[in-house]
Amino acid sequence: MSVVSITPKDCLVTQFLQTRIALCILLVAFLLAVAKPVLPEILVRVPDWAILPYDVWLDGLFNFVKEDLGLLYVTRGIAAGLEWPLDITANLLYGKRRWPNFDPMPWAAVAAGSAVVGYYLGGWKMAVLAGGTFIWTALIGQWKLAMQTMSVLVIAAPVAAILGLLMGITAWKYSWFEKAINPILSVLQTLPFFTYLLPAVIFFKVGPTAGAVATIVYAIPPIVLMTALGLKKVSPEIVEAGKMSGCTRWQMLTRVYVPAARTEILVGVNQVIMLCLAMVVLTAFIGMPGLGAKLLAMMGSFKIGRSFEIGVTIVLLAIMLDRMSKAWVLKQPQHFERGTPWWQRHIFLLGTIAAFVLFLLAAQFVQVFDHITRLQSLSRSKAIDGAIKGFLNIDAIRAVTEWLRWFLNVKVLIPFRNALLWLPTSAFILIIVAFAYWLAGRREAIIVGVFFSIVAATGWWDRSVITLYTVISAVILAMMIGIPSGILASRSEKWSKRILLGCDTAQTFPSFVYLIPAIMLFGVNDVAVVFSILIFATVPLMRYTVEGLRTVSVEMTEVADMSGASRWQKLRTVQLPLALPTMAVGFNQAIMFAFFMVIIAAFIGTQDLGQELQRTLAGTNLGKNFVLGINVSLMALAFNTIIMRWVRNRNAALGLG
């Protein structure tokens, strides 16, 4: 056996070489930029003749698969299979006229039942959260909208969870399957959601089915990964105990592996639920009724009060679903003494049913328990509208927002955008390659170069650059806010906890709601787009800064203290370097979030890929939709590749595993 040993000196040499090469590439890029006027056309922009009709080819391929291979029949079959349960939940939750043609469930019964479930999972607090969310939703007059959203969610989430579980098991059993789906999953995780929506509409029937399918596909990746991870972690002793108990393979899987990986699988389920909620809201873009659609309409017509109320409902639902499913993850089975009677063992199940039935009956006699009429609703949208508009109209506030808008637009965003657009494509790609070389290494530099060359070759360069510019400017602004405030917060235990809790909660909000404050402050324009991305991206940056700094080991800071370092020196020389890998993970997430958000923001009226993507929704141009989606995905993956490699290298160098 031969062992290749890497000495620290080798490391330094490669580091040095890496920087030198990166600088050389940068120099070439600089020269290309300077020489722009005399550059051959092909180096400035990929000329039209070189842009092949990828979208037409893809369309052909899709049509071939769809018609000739008969995929459409398969998908229509699946659609029919999904439609049936969706119709049932739609009937039960909001009384859609479908089998079994019941009246919709009274809101009070739902709220009471969920409160008991909440109590079972997490005591009084959870009961109040669960019951309170539904009470708010009903009283504010959004019951039907919320139930339209939920009716898809309650089907999509279990289906996604089961499919993900099965795929996770397969990935764990057969490594070829894992190798095959891993890259697909990472592309899926970065693909803009419009690219989920159009195929869903084309292959599945428009309406809830398409929405459900898009939601399911969108929510599957994390549970596949978590399941495979959990199964791999099952301790060998348990497995051997299973074997010695004479388990068959099937028994081994169902009675030993899957139950033993319960925690990881349920964490995956939690993520599935949250992603489903985020996506169900976004299916508004393909006309799915519900909270998302209403929010879209209200924001479009600048009805801030209603948007705000819907936003609160969505956020409450998100927090409730997140907390309840997390409580379920942590819930350990408790034993009952021997001889406990049946009803006592199932007290919570019975309690839930009892609460539900009680209010179901009450609703027959008391109308407000059944539904809230328009007049009874406590919605104060007009008042909120007035208040917010009044507030924004205060001269001082207006002066600030308008100045900010002007400053950002004229002094920062537009010059930056124009500079990026002015750069020759070749120089642009080389700059990014140099950056990758310097941070990550040759392999990543090549990958990133290929990714961006593909983007250039598809002919959507300018729009891609605009997307990228929005992402970069928003993330830089977010860093300027998130990192210093994270550093400040990390100084005190109390504030760190608050920030972590706040950020974790904020991360569960469907991304759509982040648009509300942006539109409120800046109206419908470019600055609002950057601002909404900025809030969305600040959350992970702040979170990981706090986490990174808080987890620097005490010994290390004590070394600094004993060396007589000042606070600032300690931060600069000890804490930040050690926290940097963790902070980079947050940075990576911020960029991924930004790519996601910039596409959503399309409906405000951007000029980037998202805008084009949104336009494709109106037609059946699947090829174009895909080309655009892949472009976004490639750019996001490029950043992901560079940063995660850097994190790994850095962690290895610091001996942090």
Next chain:
Amino acid sequence: MIEGGPVISAKNIWKLFGKHPGRYLANMPAGKTFDEILADGYIAGIKDVSIEVTRGEMLVVMGLSGSGKSTLVRCFSRLHDITGGTLKVDGQDIMSLSEKELIALRRSKMGMVFQSFGLLPYRTVLENVAFPLEMRGQDRHSRRERALEMVKLVGLEGREEYFPRELSGGQQQRVGIARSLAIEPDIWFLDEPFSALDPLIRREMQDEFLRLQGLLSKTIVFITHDFDEALRLADRIAVMKDGTIEQCDTPDQIVLNPATEYIRKFTKDINKARVVRAGALLLPLNGPLPEGGAPIPGEALIQELGQVLVNDERAHLPVADKSGAIIGSLDRRVALNILLGIE
């Protein structure tokens, strides 16, 4: 205690860990040492071991960490496939069993207790104990009955509905023991069952174990690190080193006549008086019976005979078997040397 033919019979078995163990073993010249094999990139978990375990016997396997004890037992239960040699368990060549037959064998004949318990954390004590019964498809009622009986046997009554994390280490291992006994195995493997427990509880569990063995008399392969434990329990002790069995013999033979230098070192610090029984030092009766005093029982430990040995002044003492018949004599000086720890 020893009766009947061998239950486990291993002939020149090998277990190599590495890339292509089968191919490597087939082409390997005879007589390679452990280190030479290691240099070729393979670990000899079991290296050319032959051993037989008789029905009803308790074989204790000892050796330093990494010497291959667990590997040996895992081969016996076919948790590992052996690389070479033949291994018969209960008369069947275990390597030729199909998956179905292997499962059937484990469901009916084998029980195993694991070093770190291997309890299923999401099942109650009762469900853990009933697990092997459930696997073989026994009906709910009868498996519950049997599991309750087992839980009672190991003294965990009243905790049937607890989850493993609600139990102490000792209690968890009792569950492991109860589970391994639930199917009434003929062969019982225990891989360092008590080593995770503190000395007091360990002692208690050993007593418990001896009590169970007294009730059940199974064929047992028991792994331990602890010589005292081995001496308390063993019919025979096998001492392993680098994948081979250095010596396999009764405890007093191991102590009195170590086969190799390694065994001598291994047993050096043992108080022999606590191991050796009068019967093991027996000299044939040449000539007249030593006079006066009652004969000493052959199964008595030298330690227990301390007072007699010091007070009695005869050079040779008569030794009697259980029925009271004189079977030989004991050289008092030899016995005193052992008692006083003089080599």
